[in-house]
């Protein structure tokens with residue numbers, strides 16, 4: 001496998017990531033960081049997230065994961081990580097940003113080498129949570145503190 005998988009996610013203090021199909025907060029600066037990160041990049045996205053927020057990935061190249069036979073003229077769709085990796089190897093894609101939602105973060109955790117994790121000053125209602133990722137060991141290679149969120153750049157320890 002040549003391709004590197006990098007997760008990009010915004011988490012509340014209790015790993016909240018979604019409420020009623022949307023983010024539980026509105027932090028334009030954090031959203032701008034997300035848009036800048038994925039611009040012109042390949043992004044791996046769950047079918048539900050893509051159907052809910054396809055507009056968020058405008059300017060990126062979406063690879064959708066679905067097992068239900070979903071198709072969309074604006075995206076390539078695969079039904080397993082093996083297919084995604086084969087596609088990336090064939091096209092010599094160096095990196096793919098994993099942009100959720102929860103099912104796709106959970107599925108890709110073992111494949112990640114990096115994680116751009118925005119921790120938002122939010123504790124409150126949610127119906128979707130980021131999976132337990134501290135099962136792996138992460139090194140903080142950069143940290144940017146903003147007024148109501150902090151961006152951590154994690155690298156997974158190679159032996160994990």
Ligand SMILES: NC(=O)c1ccc[n+]([C@@H]2O[C@H](COP(=O)([O-])OP(=O)(O)OC[C@H]3O[C@@H](n4cnc5c(N)ncnc54)[C@H](OP(=O)(O)O)[C@@H]3O)[C@@H](O)[C@H]2O)c1
Nearest residue numbers: 009010018021022046048049066067068100101102103104
């Ligand atoms: N805070 C953040 O950074 C952030 C980021 C992204 C999303 N979100 C939030 O997360 C929520 C959506 O997340 P979600 O977990 O409900 O849905 P999701 O992960 O976006 O999509 C789930 C779908 O992915 C497909 N899938 C799951 N496992 C698969 C596998 N092993 N192989 C192939 N396809 C697979 C299935 O599609 P089929 O049913 O078609 O088979 C499944 O229904 C929303 O509330 C959204 O706002 C938050």
